[in-house]
Amino acid sequence: MSATRDRLLDAFEGLLIAHGPRAATLDAVAAAAEVSKGGLLYHFPSKAALVQAQRERLAELGRADVAAMRAAPEGAAEYYLRESQQSGGPLDRALIAFARLAEEAGDDATAVLDDLRRHWFEALADELGDPALAHVVQLVGDGMYYNAVTGVRDDTALADARAVLGRLRARA
Numbered sequence: 111m112s113a114t115r116d117r118l119l120d121a122f123e124g125l126l127i128a129h130g131p132r133a134a135t136l137d138a139v140a141a142a143a144e145v146s147k148g149g150l151l152y153h154f155p156s157k158a159a160l161v162q163a164q165r166e167r168l169a170e171l172g173r174a175d176v177a178a179m180r181a182a183p184e185g186a187a188e189y190y191l192r193e194s195q196q197s198g199g200p201l202d203r204a205l206i207a208f209a210r211l212a213e214e215a216g217d218d219a220t221a222v223l224d225d226l227r228r229h230w231f232e233a234l235a236d237e238l239g240d241p242a243l244a245h246v247v248q249l250v251g252d253g254m255y256y257n258a259v260t261g262v263r264d265d266t267a268l269a270d271a272r273a274v275l276g277r278l279r280a281r282a
Contacts, residue, residue: 112153114143114145114149114153115153115163117143117144117145118139118140118143118145118150118153118154118160119160119163119164119167120143121139121140121142121143122134122139122160122163122164122207123164123167123203123204123207124142124203124207125138125139125142126164126206126207126208126210126211127203127206127207127210130210130213130214131210131211131213131214132214134157134160135157136150136151136154136156136157136160139160161211161219164204164207164208164211165208165219165222167204168201168204168205168207168208168222168223168226169222169225169226171200171201171204172201172222172225172226172229173229174201175193175201175230176226176229176230176233179193179230179233180233180236185237186233186234186236186237186238187234187237187238187244187247187275188272190230190233190234190247190248190251191247191250191251191254191268191271191272191275192268193251194250194251194252194254194255194258195254195255195257195258195267195268196258197255197258197259202259205223206259208222208223209223227248230248231244231245231248234247234248238279243278247271247275250271250274251271253267254267254268254271
């Protein structure tokens with residue numbers, strides 16, 4: 111992918127996060143990326159093309175995260191819980207930007223989010239061998255992620271989640 115194309119997507123993502131889909135016009139994206147409108151149109155002939163590229167970016171980052179989760183030496187559940195406390199990285203920015211798009215676009219935009227969530231769940235269920243436990247771990251991770259992106263400090267959340275997961279595994 112070209113540096114200009116990446117800059118344009120970064121600008122689109124930033125506008126979505128900061129101001130929402132209505133503010134992320136072609137003119138605003140070009141200005142934020144410091145690219146002429148013609149330069150933007152060369153890479154993305156429409157806002158729909160920008161949305162599609164953002165969808166592909168999120169899907170690619172999500173696939174990489176699921177692969178890392180499955181390959182994590184500490185296991186998928188530990189990886190998922192630990193990473194749920196992180197914010198500000200490329201996957202986080204892509205998730206937030208796409209969630210902003212989904213607010214307006216509805217079901218079509220949520221498909222990529224649903225797909226990613228399903229793959230995270232499958233990795234958890236494969237490791238834990240219990241779909242209900244995998245669902246609970248995913249929901250705990252969701253809460254930890256919510257705290258991370260909203261700036262709520264919860265210094266014991268990961269340790270508490272590990273402790274409960276350990277007790278539940280011991281009972282199984």
